[in-house]
Amino acid sequence: MVPNMAGWCEAMEMHLKALSFKFVGQDNLRRRFSNTFRWYTAMLDSVQLVLRRVIDDKCDDVLRSPASDRVDLPLPSSSPTSSLPSSPVPSSSRSLEDRDSLSSQSASPTLTQPELEVLPTSAIHSPSSSLPPFPPESSLPPCPSSPVRQTSIDDNSLPRCTRPSLYLRRCCGMCFGGDHCHDESYLADFIASIDACFTQKRNKNARNADYRDTKRRYSDTCFLSEQEVKDMETYVESIRARPAPTHSQANADDHVEVGMDIPASVLDECGNSFLATDKKREKASTQFFADTGVMSMICRHDRVLFAVNMTHRRERQHYALALIKCFMSEIPDDMTLGLLYDIACQLKRSMFKHGFLSELSPRIIFGISVFHAYGHAWPCQVIYHPRKCLGFGLSDGEGCERFWSSIRKLIPTLRISGRLYTLDLHIQYLTDKAHTxxxxxxxxxxxxxxxxxxxxxxxxxxxxxxxxxxxxxxxxQVTAQTQPMPRCSKHKGRQAVLAVLALDSSISSEQGLAKKLDTLMERGAGDFLEISEQMTEVNKCLQRLHDVRRAKLNALGMSDTNDLSCLQNNTFLCQWTWYP
Structure with a gap:
């Protein structure tokens, strides 16, 4: 929980004032307490980073050594001063310590001077000394910026990654711990979900509308850097730079696109439904907010793996693609991912249609989060509902919703302040709590x-x-309910109704003729053989008309069947409403 420093400090000042102690100046205690709390959290972060490095280095040494020699390895020293480096605050970047055995070295990484940050000696005082004047905001010690995350390793001499990265193992040991490898009997080795939250916004800075969040980052941050997200956005826009001409599908038969399992008409229906919902959100996220939301990737045990800071007014696909690329770079090349997403059908369609992350798409099994699946068309549910899709078990894909609920108390505070560092701290707290x-x-x-x-x-x-x-x-059932529906024009339903109405008219005429022939045969008027032959022809014609009508009636949809039932006894509407 973010401490309400302003409220706490104001209450403390009022309490001290009641005891006849008064601070000189305005808002003095809050500014000093905020600065102290900032350095305190930085110190805790630095200690955790150093401890992780020591533990990870020792683990790598054990894993690199032969099995017969592991019992003879010396234990780490119990004295923290013998193993901890003297540098106080190392750089805050996950890429320096969690590359697993691919990028680990036998010695601890050496930090350069720009990556270090030390407290000024003037800030250290004895208990009896007086407090120094509070420095202005512009003179606060700068926080080190994080180096760019390494997305690939070009050194062919390093061994291939055989297990998930250290970072993923820290996030969730139940998913990524152990020494298991790819299992051919499972469709997905790991299951994760993606979702966006548009309530975690940040207001625009009144003085500078282009102001970004502070460069100060948590050492084990789960947020992708702005450069990574920007690179993915550029990658997506470059592929979509020249969109293919949109031909009207009114005169084309429905079909199943390459790589998909449901007809294009069903995908269009789901896509239009999502766009209609997303456009309603656009008006609330454009003019007054610099950061419009957060998109996160969470494992099946509700542990946050990665997150991106959203700056666009709608839920764009490059955010989800950036999360997928980052996750796949942290696992072995032969392992697969079961991904649950609110609009997984649309994301999969775009990946196959435009070739996004084509080298990764064969290793991804898509599904739709349980509660959002019911908003999709039924054929889409048949294929992508996690309860109907092999490999997902009882995973519901709603871990992101539970995560949004756990951080909803941060919404008021983070609307007006830098939020990424605070979100990282709270995510780490939730992860530690989930571990226990x-x-x-x-x-x-x-x-x-x-x-x-x-x-x-x-x-x-x-x-x-x-x-x-x-x-x-x-x-x-799956085959019957996911097959493409033939269509020739947008008036095909109307034409089918007209055809049934015309058949009804022909059947009525033939039945009238058959009734007349029956009357003639009963009276004995006319040639009996000729009348009998005419009766045979009329009955054959009636049988053919009934067969054709039955086939056309079965081909009608629900709405066309309702229209037919309304129009069968209405000659005026049949003539003026339904004829083109």
Missing amino acids: LSGAWLARRWASCQTRKANIAKSLHEMKRSIPFLREQWAL
Whole structure:
């Protein structure tokens, strides 16, 4: 929780004032306390970074050594002064310590002078000395900027990565810990979800509308740098620079696009629904906010892996692509990702249509978050609902929503202040808290799984149907409900209704003729053989008309069937409304 320093300091001043102690100047205690708290958090961050480096270096030494020699390795010294470097505050960048065995060296990384930050000696005072005058904001000690994250390693002499990076293992040991490798029996080795939150905004600076968040960054930050996001945006825009001409699909049959499992008409319906919802958000996120939201990637155990600071007014695809690229660079090349996203069908369509991250797309299995799946068309749910898609188990993809709920208390404070460092601190707190509750989490989920398993087994037993039979029926249902619907024009439904109405008229005429022939045969008027032959022809014609009408009626959709039922007995509407 972000401390309410202004409220706390004001209460302290009022309390001291009641005791006849008064501060000289205005807002003196708050400014000094804010500066002290800032350096205190920087000190804690630096200590954690140094400890991580020491532990990671020792782990790398153990992993690099032969198995027979590991028992003889000396234990690390118990004295912190023997292993900790003397430099106080190292650079705050994850890329310096979490590249796993690919980029680790036998010695601790050496920090250059620009990467270090030391407290000024003038700020150190004895308890009996008087407080120095508070420096202005512009004279505060600068915080070191983080170096650019390494996205690839070009040294071919280094061994290939065989396990997730140290950073991912720190985020969630249940997902990325251990020494497991790619398992061919599982569609996805890891499961993660992506979602955006547009309530975590930051107001524009009244003095400088282009002011960005401070360069001060948490040492183990989960936020991608602005340069990484900008590079992905440039990459996406360069591919979309010359969009293909949009031909009207009114005169084309529905089809399944390359790499997709559902017809294009279903994807268009889902895409239009998302755009209609997203445009409503645009008016609230353009004029007054410098940062419009946060998009995060979270593992199936609700641990935040990566996040991006959103600066556009809508949920653009390059944010999700940047998160995917960053995650895939942290895992071995043969491991796969099961990704749950609110609009996974649209993201997958864009990746195959434009070739975004084409080298990574074969290793990604897409699904839609459970609660958002019901807003998609039914064929889309059949393919991408996590309960109907193999590989996702009971993962619901709503971990991001739970994360947004846990940080909602930060919204008022972060609207008017730098927020990335504070969000990093709170995310680290949530991660540490989740680590301590991992055992209870596993026990609770295990009990839930056993209960669900027992209920399903009971239902299958009562159904008295074999599992192969049910799988076969489900496969037939998927095939039937995801096949493209033929269409020739936008008036095809209207033309089909007109055709049925015309067939009804022809059937009525033939039935009238058959009734007349029956009357003639009953009276014995005319040639019996000729009338009998005419009756046979009329009955054959009626049978053909009924067969054609039945086929056309089955091809009608729900709306066309309703229109037909309304128009069957309305000659005026049939003549003036439905004829083009």
